[in-house]
Amino acid sequence: KELTVAIVGATGAVGTKMKEQLIKRNFPIKHIKFLASARSAGKEIEFDGKTYTIEEATPDAFEGVDVALFSAGGSVSAKLAPEAAKRGAVVIDNTSHFRMHPEVPLVVPEVNRGDLKEHKGIIANPNCSTIQMVAALQPIREKFGLTKVIVSTYQAVSGSGVSAIEELREQSAQWEAGKNVEAKILPAKSDKKHYPIARNVIPQIDVFTENGFTYEEMKMINETKKIMHMPELAVAATCVRVPVVSGHSESVYIEVENDASVNEIFEVLKNAPGIVLQDDITTQDYPMPLFVEGEDPVYVGRIRQDLSNKKGFHLWIVSDNLLKGAALNSIQIAEAMLEDNLL
Numbered sequence: 001k002e003l004t005v006a007i008v009g010a011t012g013a014v015g016t017k018m019k020e021q022l023i024k025r026n027f028p029i030k031h032i033k034f035l036a037s038a039r040s041a042g043k044e045i046e047f048d049g050k051t052y053t054i055e056e057a058t059p060d061a062f063e064g065v066d067v068a069l070f071s072a073g074g075s076v077s078a079k080l081a082p083e084a085a086k087r088g089a090v091v092i093d094n095t096s097h098f099r100m101h102p103e104v105p106l107v108v109p110e111v112n113r114g115d116l117k118e119h120k121g122i123i124a125n126p127n128c129s130t131i132q133m134v135a136a137l138q139p140i141r142e143k144f145g146l147t148k149v150i151v152s153t154y155q156a157v158s159g160s161g162v163s164a165i166e167e168l169r170e171q172s173a174q175w176e177a178g179k180n181v182e183a184k185i186l187p188a189k190s191d192k193k194h195y196p197i198a199r200n201v202i203p204q205i206d207v208f209t210e211n212g213f214t215y216e217e218m219k220m221i222n223e224t225k226k227i228m229h230m231p232e233l234a235v236a237a238t239c240v241r242v243p244v245v246s247g248h249s250e251s252v253y254i255e256v257e258n259d260a261s262v263n264e265i266f267e268v269l270k271n272a273p274g275i276v277l278q279d280d281i282t283t284q285d286y287p288m289p290l291f292v293e294g295e296d297p298v299y300v301g302r303i304r305q306d307l308s309n310k311k312g313f314h315l316w317i318v319s320d321n322l323l324k325g326a327a328l329n330s331i332q333i334a335e336a337m338l339e340d341n342l343l
Protein backbone atom coordinates (compact mmCIF):
# COMPACT_ATOMS: atom_id res chain seq x y z
CA LYS A 1 0.00 0.00 0.00
CA GLU A 2 1.36 3.43 -0.96
CA LEU A 3 0.31 6.61 0.82
CA THR A 4 -0.01 10.32 0.23
CA VAL A 5 2.11 12.05 2.87
CA ALA A 6 2.30 15.70 3.94
CA ILE A 7 5.07 17.24 6.05
CA VAL A 8 3.94 20.39 7.85
CA GLY A 9 7.00 22.44 8.85
CA ALA A 10 9.03 20.88 6.05
CA THR A 11 11.72 23.60 6.20
CA GLY A 12 12.33 23.26 9.95
CA ALA A 13 14.89 21.29 11.97
CA VAL A 14 12.54 18.32 12.50
CA GLY A 15 10.81 18.57 9.09
CA THR A 16 14.20 18.23 7.37
CA LYS A 17 14.92 15.04 9.34
CA MET A 18 11.44 13.69 8.55
CA LYS A 19 12.30 13.94 4.84
CA GLU A 20 15.55 12.03 5.40
CA GLN A 21 13.87 9.34 7.50
CA LEU A 22 11.10 8.71 4.95
CA ILE A 23 13.77 8.02 2.31
CA LYS A 24 16.12 6.09 4.59
CA ARG A 25 13.33 3.83 5.85
CA ASN A 26 11.80 3.37 2.41
CA PHE A 27 8.37 4.53 3.54
CA PRO A 28 5.80 3.62 0.86
CA ILE A 29 5.00 7.02 -0.68
CA LYS A 30 2.56 7.53 -3.54
CA HIS A 31 2.69 11.31 -3.39
CA ILE A 32 4.30 13.81 -0.99
CA LYS A 33 3.54 17.44 -0.14
CA PHE A 34 5.75 19.91 1.66
CA LEU A 35 3.90 22.52 3.69
CA ALA A 36 5.23 25.51 5.63
CA SER A 37 4.35 29.13 6.34
CA ALA A 38 3.34 31.66 3.66
CA ARG A 39 6.96 32.92 3.85
CA SER A 40 8.21 29.69 2.28
CA ALA A 41 5.34 29.03 -0.15
CA GLY A 42 6.60 28.87 -3.73
CA LYS A 43 10.20 28.06 -2.71
CA GLU A 44 11.76 24.83 -3.93
CA ILE A 45 12.66 21.84 -1.78
CA GLU A 46 14.62 18.69 -2.69
CA PHE A 47 13.36 15.21 -1.86
CA ASP A 48 14.80 11.92 -3.09
CA GLY A 49 16.57 13.57 -6.02
CA LYS A 50 13.49 15.51 -7.17
CA THR A 51 12.49 19.15 -6.76
CA TYR A 52 9.14 20.03 -5.20
CA THR A 53 7.44 23.38 -4.53
CA ILE A 54 6.59 24.24 -0.93
CA GLU A 55 2.92 25.06 -0.37
CA GLU A 56 1.37 27.17 2.35
CA ALA A 57 -0.20 25.03 5.08
CA THR A 58 -3.94 25.71 4.77
CA PRO A 59 -6.94 23.47 5.58
CA ASP A 60 -7.47 22.57 1.91
CA ALA A 61 -3.86 21.52 1.47
CA PHE A 62 -4.83 18.30 3.31
CA GLU A 63 -7.37 17.12 0.72
CA GLY A 64 -6.38 13.59 -0.33
CA VAL A 65 -3.61 13.27 2.30
CA ASP A 66 -3.38 9.91 4.12
CA VAL A 67 -0.72 10.81 6.71
CA ALA A 68 0.16 14.34 7.86
CA LEU A 69 3.37 14.71 9.85
CA PHE A 70 3.19 17.99 11.80
CA SER A 71 6.21 19.80 13.23
CA ALA A 72 5.53 23.51 12.79
CA GLY A 73 4.77 24.57 16.35
CA GLY A 74 1.82 24.10 18.68
CA SER A 75 -0.34 26.92 17.31
CA VAL A 76 -0.12 25.55 13.75
CA SER A 77 -1.11 22.08 15.01
CA ALA A 78 -3.95 23.54 17.09
CA LYS A 79 -5.40 25.18 14.01
CA LEU A 80 -4.63 22.70 11.23
CA ALA A 81 -4.41 19.20 12.74
CA PRO A 82 -8.21 19.00 13.25
CA GLU A 83 -8.68 20.30 9.68
CA ALA A 84 -6.38 17.60 8.34
CA ALA A 85 -8.15 14.91 10.39
CA LYS A 86 -11.55 16.20 9.21
CA ARG A 87 -10.37 15.63 5.63
CA GLY A 88 -9.49 12.00 6.40
CA ALA A 89 -5.77 12.30 7.12
CA VAL A 90 -4.19 10.60 10.10
CA VAL A 91 -2.19 13.29 11.88
CA ILE A 92 1.06 12.45 13.66
CA ASP A 93 1.77 15.60 15.62
CA ASN A 94 5.22 16.36 16.97
CA THR A 95 4.13 19.38 19.02
CA SER A 96 2.95 19.41 22.61
CA HIS A 97 -0.51 20.72 21.74
CA PHE A 98 -2.57 17.50 21.89
CA ARG A 99 -0.28 15.29 23.95
CA MET A 100 -2.20 15.28 27.21
CA HIS A 101 -5.64 15.19 25.56
CA PRO A 102 -7.34 12.02 26.88
CA GLU A 103 -8.54 11.00 23.38
CA VAL A 104 -5.12 11.41 21.77
CA PRO A 105 -2.70 8.48 22.00
CA LEU A 106 0.83 9.58 22.97
CA VAL A 107 3.07 6.90 21.56
CA VAL A 108 6.59 5.50 21.60
CA PRO A 109 6.05 2.29 19.61
CA GLU A 110 8.49 0.21 21.71
CA VAL A 111 6.54 1.18 24.84
CA ASN A 112 2.81 1.57 24.08
CA ARG A 113 2.18 0.66 20.45
CA GLY A 114 -1.19 -0.80 21.45
CA ASP A 115 -2.54 2.71 22.22
CA LEU A 116 -2.48 3.54 18.48
CA LYS A 117 -5.68 1.62 17.85
CA GLU A 118 -7.61 4.07 20.07
CA HIS A 119 -6.84 6.99 17.78
CA LYS A 120 -9.50 9.41 16.55
CA GLY A 121 -7.47 11.00 13.77
CA ILE A 122 -4.65 12.57 15.78
CA ILE A 123 -1.69 10.80 17.37
CA ALA A 124 0.84 12.75 19.41
CA ASN A 125 4.58 12.23 19.24
CA PRO A 126 6.07 12.84 22.70
CA ASN A 127 8.68 15.41 23.68
CA CYS A 128 12.21 14.42 22.63
CA SER A 129 13.65 14.20 26.13
CA THR A 130 10.69 12.04 27.24
CA ILE A 131 10.95 9.59 24.31
CA GLN A 132 14.56 8.58 24.88
CA MET A 133 14.01 8.18 28.62
CA VAL A 134 10.88 6.00 28.43
CA ALA A 135 12.40 3.87 25.64
CA ALA A 136 15.27 2.99 27.99
CA LEU A 137 13.16 2.65 31.16
CA GLN A 138 10.34 0.47 29.75
CA PRO A 139 12.42 -2.75 29.43
CA ILE A 140 13.76 -2.24 32.96
CA ARG A 141 10.24 -1.61 34.25
CA GLU A 142 8.91 -4.76 32.54
CA LYS A 143 11.50 -6.93 34.31
CA PHE A 144 11.92 -5.23 37.71
CA GLY A 145 9.04 -2.75 38.16
CA LEU A 146 9.63 0.96 38.61
CA THR A 147 8.64 3.29 41.44
CA LYS A 148 10.65 6.50 41.05
CA VAL A 149 12.45 8.51 38.35
CA ILE A 150 14.57 11.63 38.93
CA VAL A 151 16.10 13.05 35.75
CA SER A 152 18.43 15.94 34.95
CA THR A 153 18.81 16.72 31.26
CA TYR A 154 21.58 18.24 29.14
CA GLN A 155 19.62 19.30 26.05
CA ALA A 156 20.95 20.36 22.66
CA VAL A 157 19.97 23.67 21.06
CA SER A 158 18.42 21.96 18.02
CA GLY A 159 15.49 21.08 20.30
CA SER A 160 14.59 24.74 20.04
CA GLY A 161 14.69 24.78 16.22
CA VAL A 162 16.85 26.03 13.39
CA SER A 163 17.09 29.57 14.81
CA ALA A 164 18.61 28.34 18.08
CA ILE A 165 21.29 26.36 16.19
CA GLU A 166 22.07 29.57 14.33
CA GLU A 167 22.20 31.51 17.60
CA LEU A 168 24.81 29.13 19.08
CA ARG A 169 26.89 29.42 15.90
CA GLU A 170 26.69 33.22 15.85
CA GLN A 171 27.50 33.56 19.55
CA SER A 172 30.52 31.26 19.18
CA ALA A 173 31.76 33.42 16.27
CA GLN A 174 31.10 36.64 18.25
CA TRP A 175 33.14 35.30 21.17
CA GLU A 176 35.93 34.11 18.86
CA ALA A 177 36.09 37.60 17.32
CA GLY A 178 36.18 39.29 20.75
CA LYS A 179 32.77 40.93 20.18
CA ASN A 180 29.79 41.25 22.54
CA VAL A 181 27.74 38.06 22.61
CA GLU A 182 24.11 38.72 21.72
CA ALA A 183 21.26 36.54 23.05
CA LYS A 184 17.87 36.70 21.33
CA ILE A 185 16.16 33.31 21.59
CA LEU A 186 17.20 31.04 24.45
CA PRO A 187 16.10 30.04 27.01
CA ALA A 188 12.63 30.67 25.55
CA LYS A 189 11.78 33.03 22.73
CA SER A 190 8.59 34.28 24.39
CA ASP A 191 10.17 34.93 27.79
CA LYS A 192 11.37 38.33 29.01
CA LYS A 193 15.12 37.70 29.34
CA HIS A 194 17.56 35.97 27.02
CA TYR A 195 20.93 34.51 27.99
CA PRO A 196 23.87 33.40 25.84
CA ILE A 197 24.17 29.66 25.29
CA ALA A 198 27.75 29.74 23.96
CA ARG A 199 30.10 29.04 26.91
CA ASN A 200 27.10 28.61 29.17
CA VAL A 201 24.45 26.21 30.47
CA ILE A 202 20.90 27.46 31.11
CA PRO A 203 18.67 25.78 33.72
CA GLN A 204 15.48 26.78 31.90
CA ILE A 205 13.87 25.15 28.85
CA ASP A 206 10.55 26.72 27.85
CA VAL A 207 8.80 29.08 30.28
CA PHE A 208 7.98 28.48 33.95
CA THR A 209 4.69 27.03 35.18
CA GLU A 210 3.02 28.07 38.44
CA ASN A 211 4.59 25.26 40.48
CA GLY A 212 8.17 26.40 39.76
CA PHE A 213 8.88 23.65 37.20
CA THR A 214 9.26 24.66 33.54
CA TYR A 215 6.91 23.40 30.84
CA GLU A 216 9.70 21.14 29.54
CA GLU A 217 10.02 19.60 33.00
CA MET A 218 6.26 19.18 33.32
CA LYS A 219 6.18 17.54 29.87
CA MET A 220 8.74 14.96 31.01
CA ILE A 221 6.73 14.29 34.17
CA ASN A 222 3.23 14.12 32.65
CA GLU A 223 4.12 12.45 29.37
CA THR A 224 6.17 9.71 31.09
CA LYS A 225 3.18 8.76 33.25
CA LYS A 226 0.81 8.77 30.26
CA ILE A 227 3.04 6.75 27.89
CA MET A 228 3.93 4.16 30.53
CA HIS A 229 0.34 4.03 31.88
CA MET A 230 1.71 4.74 35.36
CA PRO A 231 -0.17 7.70 36.86
CA GLU A 232 1.24 6.72 40.25
CA LEU A 233 4.91 6.83 39.17
CA ALA A 234 7.01 9.39 41.09
CA VAL A 235 8.80 11.51 38.47
CA ALA A 236 10.80 14.71 38.84
CA ALA A 237 12.84 16.54 36.20
CA THR A 238 15.34 19.39 35.91
CA CYS A 239 15.82 20.39 32.27
CA VAL A 240 18.97 22.23 31.23
CA ARG A 241 20.13 23.62 27.87
CA VAL A 242 23.79 23.05 26.98
CA PRO A 243 25.85 24.33 24.02
CA VAL A 244 25.53 21.11 22.02
CA VAL A 245 24.01 21.20 18.51
CA SER A 246 22.28 17.80 18.48
CA GLY A 247 21.81 15.01 21.00
CA HIS A 248 20.06 15.24 24.36
CA SER A 249 21.81 13.63 27.34
CA GLU A 250 20.15 12.63 30.59
CA SER A 251 21.35 11.64 34.02
CA VAL A 252 18.56 9.44 35.34
CA TYR A 253 18.13 8.01 38.85
CA ILE A 254 15.53 5.27 39.15
CA GLU A 255 14.17 3.06 41.88
CA VAL A 256 12.89 -0.39 40.94
CA GLU A 257 10.32 -2.51 42.76
CA ASN A 258 12.09 -5.88 42.81
CA ASP A 259 15.72 -6.74 43.51
CA ALA A 260 18.01 -6.12 40.54
CA SER A 261 21.74 -5.99 39.79
CA VAL A 262 23.72 -3.92 37.30
CA ASN A 263 24.47 -7.09 35.33
CA GLU A 264 20.79 -7.98 35.12
CA ILE A 265 20.00 -4.46 33.88
CA PHE A 266 22.80 -4.84 31.29
CA GLU A 267 21.16 -8.06 30.05
CA VAL A 268 17.73 -6.45 29.80
CA LEU A 269 19.03 -3.44 27.86
CA LYS A 270 21.19 -5.56 25.52
CA ASN A 271 18.06 -7.25 24.25
CA ALA A 272 15.75 -4.21 24.22
CA PRO A 273 14.43 -2.84 20.91
CA GLY A 274 15.99 0.44 19.79
CA ILE A 275 18.49 0.49 22.68
CA VAL A 276 22.28 0.26 22.50
CA LEU A 277 24.09 -0.55 25.73
CA GLN A 278 27.38 1.36 25.68
CA ASP A 279 28.89 0.83 29.06
CA ASP A 280 32.49 -0.24 29.62
CA ILE A 281 34.38 1.95 32.06
CA THR A 282 37.56 -0.09 31.56
CA THR A 283 37.77 1.37 28.06
CA GLN A 284 36.03 4.70 28.94
CA ASP A 285 33.13 3.68 26.75
CA TYR A 286 29.91 5.64 27.35
CA PRO A 287 27.50 7.56 25.11
CA MET A 288 28.12 11.21 24.19
CA PRO A 289 25.97 13.50 22.04
CA LEU A 290 28.73 14.31 19.56
CA PHE A 291 28.95 10.64 18.59
CA VAL A 292 25.24 9.80 18.45
CA GLU A 293 24.31 12.62 16.07
CA GLY A 294 22.65 11.05 13.02
CA GLU A 295 22.17 7.67 14.75
CA ASP A 296 18.78 6.06 15.34
CA PRO A 297 19.11 4.25 18.70
CA VAL A 298 18.89 5.38 22.28
CA TYR A 299 22.27 4.82 23.96
CA VAL A 300 22.61 3.89 27.63
CA GLY A 301 25.75 3.78 29.75
CA ARG A 302 27.33 4.58 33.15
CA ILE A 303 24.89 2.20 34.88
CA ARG A 304 25.58 2.06 38.62
CA GLN A 305 23.77 0.74 41.66
CA ASP A 306 23.13 3.45 44.23
CA LEU A 307 25.41 3.32 47.27
CA SER A 308 22.68 3.80 49.87
CA ASN A 309 19.64 2.17 48.23
CA LYS A 310 20.04 -1.23 46.58
CA LYS A 311 16.89 -0.64 44.54
CA GLY A 312 18.29 2.65 43.23
CA PHE A 313 20.20 2.81 39.91
CA HIS A 314 21.89 5.62 37.98
CA LEU A 315 21.90 5.69 34.17
CA TRP A 316 23.21 8.01 31.45
CA ILE A 317 20.91 8.11 28.41
CA VAL A 318 21.80 9.85 25.13
CA SER A 319 19.99 10.04 21.79
CA ASP A 320 19.72 12.29 18.74
CA ASN A 321 16.81 14.53 19.73
CA LEU A 322 15.84 15.20 16.12
CA LEU A 323 15.73 11.46 15.27
CA LYS A 324 14.36 9.10 17.95
CA GLY A 325 13.29 12.24 19.81
CA ALA A 326 11.23 13.53 16.90
CA ALA A 327 11.38 12.57 13.20
CA LEU A 328 12.25 8.88 13.58
CA ASN A 329 9.63 8.22 16.26
CA SER A 330 6.98 9.94 14.10
CA ILE A 331 7.82 7.73 11.11
CA GLN A 332 7.94 4.64 13.34
CA ILE A 333 4.41 5.51 14.50
CA ALA A 334 3.30 5.66 10.85
CA GLU A 335 5.03 2.33 10.12
CA ALA A 336 3.40 0.66 13.13
CA MET A 337 -0.01 1.97 12.03
CA LEU A 338 0.52 0.59 8.53
CA GLU A 339 1.51 -2.81 9.90
CA ASP A 340 -1.45 -2.84 12.28
CA ASN A 341 -3.90 -1.88 9.48
CA LEU A 342 -4.70 1.47 11.07
CA LEU A 343 -3.88 3.49 7.95
Ligand code: A2P
Pocket residue numbers: 008009010011012013014015035036037038039040041057071072073076160161162163
Ligand atom coordinates in the same frame (compact mmCIF):
# COMPACT_ATOMS: atom_id res chain seq x y z
P1 A2P B 1 8.89 28.51 7.55
O1 A2P B 1 10.26 28.09 7.17
O2 A2P B 1 8.04 28.85 6.38
O3 A2P B 1 8.85 29.56 8.64
P2 A2P B 1 11.95 25.18 13.39
O4 A2P B 1 11.29 24.41 14.51
O5 A2P B 1 13.21 24.55 12.93
O6 A2P B 1 12.11 26.63 13.74
O7 A2P B 1 10.92 25.10 12.13
C1 A2P B 1 9.61 25.52 12.20
C2 A2P B 1 8.84 25.03 10.97
O8 A2P B 1 7.48 25.44 11.12
C3 A2P B 1 9.32 25.65 9.67
O9 A2P B 1 9.18 24.71 8.63
C4 A2P B 1 8.35 26.80 9.49
O10 A2P B 1 8.17 27.20 8.15
C5 A2P B 1 7.07 26.16 9.96
N1 A2P B 1 6.08 27.18 10.32
C6 A2P B 1 6.22 28.24 11.14
N2 A2P B 1 5.07 28.98 11.20
C7 A2P B 1 4.18 28.35 10.39
C8 A2P B 1 2.82 28.59 10.01
N3 A2P B 1 2.13 29.63 10.49
N4 A2P B 1 2.23 27.73 9.14
C9 A2P B 1 2.90 26.67 8.65
N5 A2P B 1 4.18 26.38 8.98
C10 A2P B 1 4.82 27.20 9.82
Ligand code: 11C
Pocket residue numbers: 094095096126127128129155156158159160205216219321
Ligand atom coordinates in the same frame (compact mmCIF):
# COMPACT_ATOMS: atom_id res chain seq x y z
C1 11C C 1 13.70 21.18 23.50
N1 11C C 1 12.34 19.26 24.06
O1 11C C 1 14.71 20.46 23.51
C2 11C C 1 12.34 20.58 23.50
C3 11C C 1 11.83 20.61 22.09
O2 11C C 1 7.38 19.70 23.15
O3 11C C 1 8.08 18.96 21.26
C4 11C C 1 10.56 19.87 21.83
C5 11C C 1 9.36 20.60 22.33
C6 11C C 1 8.19 19.71 22.23
O4 11C C 1 13.74 22.40 23.46
